[in-house]
Amino acid sequence: MAKILIMGGAGYIGSHTLKHLKEHGYDVLVADNLSTGHKEAVMDSLLITADLLDENALNELFSTYQIEAVVHFAAFSLVGESVSDPAKYYRNNVVGTFNLLEAMRRFGVNKIVFSSTCATYGQPHYVPMDEKHPQTPINPYGQTKLAIENMFRDYHQAYGLKYIALRYFNAAGADESALIGESHHPETHLIPLVLQAVKGERENVKIFGSDYETPDGTCLRDYIHVSDLAAAHRLALEKLDKYQGYINLGTGIPTSVLEIIKAAEKVCGKTCPIVKTERRSGDPAKLYADNTVAKNILGWQPKYTDIEAIIRTAWNWELNRRF
Numbered sequence: 001m002a003k004i005l006i007m008g009g010a011g012y013i014g015s016h017t018l019k020h021l022k023e024h025g026y027d028v029l030v031a032d033n034l035s036t037g038h039k040e041a042v043m044d045s046l047l048i049t050a051d052l053l054d055e056n057a058l059n060e061l062f063s064t065y066q067i068e069a070v071v072h073f074a075a076f077s078l079v080g081e082s083v084s085d086p087a088k089y090y091r092n093n094v095v096g097t098f099n100l101l102e103a104m105r106r107f108g109v110n111k112i113v114f115s116s117t118c119a120t121y122g123q124p125h126y127v128p129m130d131e132k133h134p135q136t137p138i139n140p141y142g143q144t145k146l147a148i149e150n151m152f153r154d155y156h157q158a159y160g161l162k163y164i165a166l167r168y169f170n171a172a173g174a175d176e177s178a179l180i181g182e183s184h185h186p187e188t189h190l191i192p193l194v195l196q197a198v199k200g201e202r203e204n205v206k207i208f209g210s211d212y213e214t215p216d217g218t219c220l221r222d223y224i225h226v227s228d229l230a231a232a233h234r235l236a237l238e239k240l241d242k243y244q245g246y247i248n249l250g251t252g253i254p255t256s257v258l259e260i261i262k263a264a265e266k267v268c269g270k271t272c273p274i275v276k277t278e279r280r281s282g283d284p285a286k287l288y289a290d291n292t293v294a295k296n297i298l299g300w301q302p303k304y305t306d307i308e309a310i311i312r313t314a315w316n317w318e319l320n321r322r323f
């Protein structure tokens, strides 16, 4: 039986997609260079340690296994680091994806679902943001993801590549089992930082700016549960023969930084120490999705629309985490 190759399947969103695909009867194979991923996150699935910059390893992978489609998560994703070391991002994200597409072409694999981002839009001209919003990324991370999206369009036209690029908003939460979840080193994302501060593992959480033009002065983001993201990847795989293009994945619900902190305090039953600081550079006031295309094209519907329910899964993971 042909397999689905999950490139970067040991990472946060990749491992949740892996679990979801297996639960839906897919035969899967994970490849990951384990630079930021965790082998524990793959659980009992087949894991090949391979790097996208290693052409021989890709040849070995595609010649050993019969691969029907690729779901591609393998990328670096820290905005600040992409500004200080863009070469790392262009090499790993853009050159790595180019190598992957070329390996797919050599071995006659023409289906890919890709992990893209709302960072390809840059500063919002309007919210909610739909897929027609202009794409002018404001950091190298977003530029690398946009370059890859453009590669797909060109490979589609020239070589018949079937692709769907999913533009995530803010991935959050953890699998209901609490066996897998978010584990970044260093951690930069708001929800895990808040939960770790509640647990006493961090002194406090810094609120980056309280003077934005939003109802409570803090930034609005669209937090989407990682299991809802995982389900969208399966639906995208199933739609590849009929649709190629770019699809936003968000709940469409804006939540402020202070609302996240309040919700976390309620879920955990403890207070979160906070410090109000300056704005973080490059942070837009409001960023949330128009998810009409995901609903209409993929038949996707987020199951988690309540921020407390999302945070509860992240909290269970924080209490149980093994990696």
Ligand code: UDP
Pocket (backbone or CB within 6 Å): 170, 188, 189, 190, 191, 193, 205, 206, 207, 208, 209, 219, 220, 221, 257, 280, 283
């Ligand atoms: N944020 C914050 N303090 C932190 C980390 C994040 O106030 O320590 C804010 C950040 O300014 C943004 C929101 O929380 O408005 C979500 O940030 P995160 O880094 O989680 O995701 P991003 O939106 O940057 O992808």
